[in-house]
Amino acid sequence: MTAPADPATASAMAYVYAVSRAGAPLEPVLAGCQGLEGGPLRTVRAGDLAALVSSVPAASYGTEGVKAVMEDLGQLEVMARTHHAVVAAAYEHATVLPMRLATVYLDDARVRTMLGERRPEFGALLARLEGHVELGVKVYADPRDAAAAGGGGPDADAEPAAGPGRAYLQRRRAQQRNHRDIYRAAGAVAAEVPLRVADIARAHVSHRPQQGDLVQGAGENILNAAYLVRGSEVGAFRTVLTGLADDVPGVRVEITGPWAPYSFATPPAAAGGER
Amino acid sequence: MSDSLAGRMGASTSPYGQQGSSANLADILERVLDKGVVIAGDIQINLLDIELLTIKLRLLVASVDKAKEMGIDWWEHDPSLSSRAHVGQKAGNTVHDASPVAHQVEAENARLRAEIAELRAAMGPPGASSAEAGRGAPPRKPEAENAQAKDTEGEEWK
Numbered sequence: 057m058t059a060p061a062d063p064a065t066a067s068a069m070a071y072v073y074a075v076s077r078a079g080a081p082l083e084p085v086l087a088g089c090q091g092l093e094g095g096p097l098r099t100v101r102a103g104d105l106a107a108l109v110s111s112v113p114a115a116s117y118g119t120e121g122v123k124a125v126m127e128d129l130g131q132l133e134v135m136a137r138t139h140h141a142v143v144a145a146a147y148e149h150a151t152v153l154p155m156r157l158a159t160v161y162l163d164d165a166r167v168r169t170m171l172g173e174r175r176p177e178f179g180a181l182l183a184r185l186e187g188h189v190e191l192g193v194k195v196y197a198d199p200r201d202a203a204a205a206g207g208g209g210p211d212a213d214a215e216p217a218a219g220p221g222r223a224y225l226q227r228r229r230a231q232q233r234n235h236r237d238i239y240r241a242a243g244a245v246a247a248e249v250p251l252r253v254a255d256i257a258r259a260h261v262s263h264r265p266q267q268g269d270l271v272q273g274a275g276e277n278i279l280n281a282a283y284l285v286r287g288s289e290v291g292a293f294r295t296v297l298t299g300l301a302d303d304v305p306g307v308r309v310e311i312t313g314p315w316a317p318y319s320f321a322t323p324p325a326a327a328g329g330e331r
Numbered sequence: 332m333s334d335s336l337a338g339r340m341g342a343s344t345s346p347y348g349q350q351g352s353s354a355n356l357a358d359i360l361e362r363v364l365d366k367g368v369v370i371a372g373d374i375q376i377n378l379l380d381i382e383l384l385t386i387k388l389r390l391l392v393a394s395v396d397k398a399k400e401m402g403i404d405w406w407e408h409d410p411s412l413s414s415r416a417h418v419g420q421k422a423g424n425t426v427h428d429a430s431p432v433a434h435q436v437e438a439e440n441a442r443l444r445a446e447i448a449e450l451r452a453a454m455g456p457p458g459a460s461s462a463e464a465g466r467g468a469p470p471r472k473p474e475a476e477n478a479q480a481k482d483t484e485g486e487e488w489k
Contacts, residue, residue, distance in 0.1 A: 069374065118374055133356055140359045154367040161373040170370065181368075192358060232439065239443035247450045262451060263361060270357040278447050312354065318362035322369065 067114035070100065070107075070161045073142040073154070074316075075171065075178055078106045080150035089145045092117075092138050100164045102171035105178055108146055109167060112160065122158050147316035151186045153178060154316045181321060188258060189314035191283050191293055193249055194266070195301070196308040197242035198275025199235045238306035239278070245301050245309065246279035252296045259284040261319045273310060282319035290314055 071092055076082060078101050086097045091110025099106040115121060125131040136157060143154040161167045171178070250260065265277040285293050294311060301307040 072372070075368070122374065132360075136356070136359050136363050139363050140354070143363075154363070156365075156367045156369045157363040159368075159370060159372045166373050174370065178368075236439055236443065239440070239447070243443070243447045243450045246447065247453070266357050266361070268357070270355075270360070272355055272357070278444075279451065312358055315354075315362065318366035321367050 068111035069114050069117055070109045070164050070167050071112045071117060072107050072109050072159045072161065072167060072170075073097075073139060074108045074146050074152035075155065075174075075182075076106050076108065076146065076150050076152040077182060078104045080106060080152070082106070082108060082146055082150055082152075084149055085142070085145045089142055090138075091142060092135060097142065100167045100171075102168040103175060105171045105175060107167050107171055108142065108152065109164070110142075117158075117160050122160070126158075143316045143318075147189075151182055151188075152316065153181055153185070153321045154318050185284075185317050185320060187287055188284050188317055188320075189287050189290060190317040190319055191285050191290065191314055192310075192312035193253075193279065193281045193283065193297065194273070194277055194310045194312070195242055195246045195249065195279035196273050196275035196310065197239050197278050198306050198308060199231075199238045201275060201306050201308070234306075241304045242278050242307045245304060245307050248300060249279065249281065249297065249309075252300065253283060253285075253293055256285055256289050256293050256296065257283040258286065259320055263319070273308070275306070275308060282315075284317055284320050285314075287314070 073091070076099075082099060085108070086099070089097055091097045092112050093110075093116070095110040095112060097108060097110050100109050101107075116125075125135055139157050143152065146152045147154075161170065250257075261282045263280040263282060265280045266273075267277065271277065283293070290313075297309060297311060301309045
């Protein structure tokens, strides 16, 4: 109600989703995909690089605005999914470097300046990632699942005549053994993943195992890895992991993607210097 | 590099865009908040604030190891959740009638996690060792957190 007369132009900032080569065929994305707040996507060029951006209202994407969004999981989800959808759509057509969420510049000129400053590292990253995608591999241990599948073993119902207390303890021990075996088995499955994909994966990153309220998969995530794979080898990657945990009760392997190579888009210089 | 990338993903996989819309929020947040090209934009989104709320999010998304690195380890002092004395126990020596079963399971979990961390460390040089080093460390400053966010956690190029 109290907004300026023409907020779209008077107080718009440039939200950067991704960076590509200037010649990248992003027209289908510009035409078919919307940015945050429904804003149209466009490219901002500088030299041989182009940034995929949309205008966002300064009121919502300034310091306080972004902070408010981040504090609200519902709003954050919209922002994250929109950001990701734009990156994903772009990556369908060209190799792009995904920016971190909420990379915002005052105007297009500032975006051009950034592109100019970062040209060498962006160029190197684009060359490296060209034609590659990221695949996620997660391994879960789920003792309950194994118990439901009858994985309790012969100990589970041993000696019913031994008295309730003893039977209880025996049952608990059996569960515990079961639990331990499943984590072992999950560890073995996790250890086999890199062996199986060794010939296909070009690079590998170990993420922290996921844990928390947002995690949907049953069981405990014990391996959360990302692999960089040639686009042409996605099928082969899935194939070599097929059946990895099929005969291992309580252990589950989940492959996600293909993703734009978020996990491999950190400039190597920055990565090397941080430790 | 143009139209061929989608084709190169193979006919058996779903169109790339579908992954974008259906992907698990935890997987998306893990990538868009923590990965990708991390550069400071113009908006002084006060990196400190961003890091703070990233920390909050990590309590939703992130792992126990990460929380420990951040100095959050209250569960280690909660006897109903953990018994650190049991963490170092050897395999095959885990069942004692005298100890409460629940404690043993927790200790066993911790030990197995350590075992898994070792396995993962053997697979590459990821964050396993740094996570161990973080145990018992004083709470880190958000600046350190920022550094971690830019870290590629054991990335290996071939």
